[in-house]
Amino acid sequence: MKRKMSLKIKLTIMSVVILTTMCIALAASTIFIADSIVAATLTTPAKSIGPSTEVTVTQDSVPSVDAALGQFRGNTIVVMICLIVFGSVLTYVFASKTLKPLEHLTETVDNININNLDENIPIPHTGDEVDRLTQSFNDMTTKLNQSYQVQKNFSANAAHELRTPLAMLQTQVEVFQMKSDRSATEYNALLQSITESTDRLSHLVNDLLSFTNEQEIDLSYPVDLRSLLDETVFELEEAAEAKQIQVTVSGEGTVYGNDSLLQRAFYNLITNAIRYNVDGGCVDIQIESSRVIISDTGIGIPDEAKPNIFNTFFCVDKSRSRELGGSGLGLAIVKNIIEKHNGYIYVKNNLPQGSVFVVGFDKKEFE
Structure with a gap:
């Protein structure tokens, strides 16, 4: 199995390669320039001379110049090696210090499991x-x-x-x-x-x-809300008559989505409006373009329970829900369907008593 290098080693190697290349280039250019200067110094007279003047270069001066040039080359190479070594060490230390928060993050992430998902990792505040x-x-x-x-x-x-x-x-x-x-x-x-x-x-x-149905919904099909709600109310007519509850539908509107799922959502809402209503009560359904408002004169929902009514298996009164055949999933299903249609739903009090459920399909109105 191929051994993987850490990010710290990779950064160090990359920096050393770049530093070495630059030092070699600098040393080579320095030596070349020094050779050029020495050659020019040996062949250029210190003062102007005429055509008939002879230029004499002593043999004693050439070895001393060659020796100095050789010493300069050696010193340049030594300095280059020292710079590479010193730069490599500094690069490794800097990379270690810079990547230490990342190494700590990696170690912490490795220790996270299903039992400590609620524990947050301390933020290093490095600003990077x-x-x-x-x-x-x-x-x-x-x-x-x-x-x-x-x-x-x-x-x-x-x-x-x-x-x-x-x-x-x-x-x-x-x-x-x-x-x-x-x-x-x-x-x-x-x-x-x-x-x-x-x-x-x-x-x-x-x-x-x-x-738990996660099917994708095609939002290109128009759905006539009035026809859909009239049909839903007709299906629940027997249940409403059993409690002498009057259900009215008014308004027109069209939305886009799956008519079967939308009917299931409104069926659950209207069923609850009838089930938890008082005998001889009313259910009023108003359609306002892309919004539906369902009002009832039932027992209402306590304010402290409103934030939880769309949670799965939540019941305001579990004994009453069991008695009336509720499963605790009706409103959760409604919210799931409405959100799949890019809509929203919320509940408020109906005066003097009862609840009002507002379903909208334009989130800009809700925001």
Whole structure:
């Protein structure tokens, strides 16, 4: 296996190569210039002479000049080597000091696992790329930890919601088996209970599949909101009549996206508006271009619960939600679908009582 060099060694080698090349070039040019100067000095007279004047160069002066020139060359080479060695050491020390925060970051990152994602790496405050890299990594681990916690809570809640009806089924069957004499009425009661539990399980599984669906949505298809909401209200007409709730739809509007998913989102919202309404109440649905406002006269939502109502398996009143057949995933599915359509959703109080859900498909309005 090929051994990998550290970034510090690579920077040092690169700097040494550059320094050596420059020193050699400088030494070579210095020696060449010195030779040229010496040659010119030996052949140029100290004063002007006439054509008939003879120039005499003594033999004693030539060796001394050659010796001095040789000494100069040797000194130049020695100085060049010293500069290369000294520069290499300085380069290594400087690279070590500069890359120390990066080495510390690498060691810290190697120790991060699923159990300490919430621990941020200390920022070195060097003001360079390592500083920004550390901050970016902390931001990434924070988001990753949040996603992991959401997934962990989702899995735990899903397991709990699935286990509850299964435990009820098991208990009922065991109690039924303990009886020696079973009447037709008891058989019918058991079958009815099993049917209700399996229906709840089926509903919960379908909600789980809908929530975890990550399919891409084609936002090029126009969806007529009035037709879609009229159809949804028609499907829920029986449930509304059972509580004598009046549902009205007004306005026109068109958005782009998947009509089936949008119908599922509005179906959940209108179902909740009916389910948690008072007998003889009202549900008013207003369409304003690319925005839909659903108002009800129901029991309302406490202010402290509003920030959490779109979380998975969150219920304002768990006992009431179970009694009415809620799974705790309806509003989470709604938010997931609306956000896939680049929209937004929020809730506010309806005066004198009830809730108002606002769904919009133009985020500029919300911002």
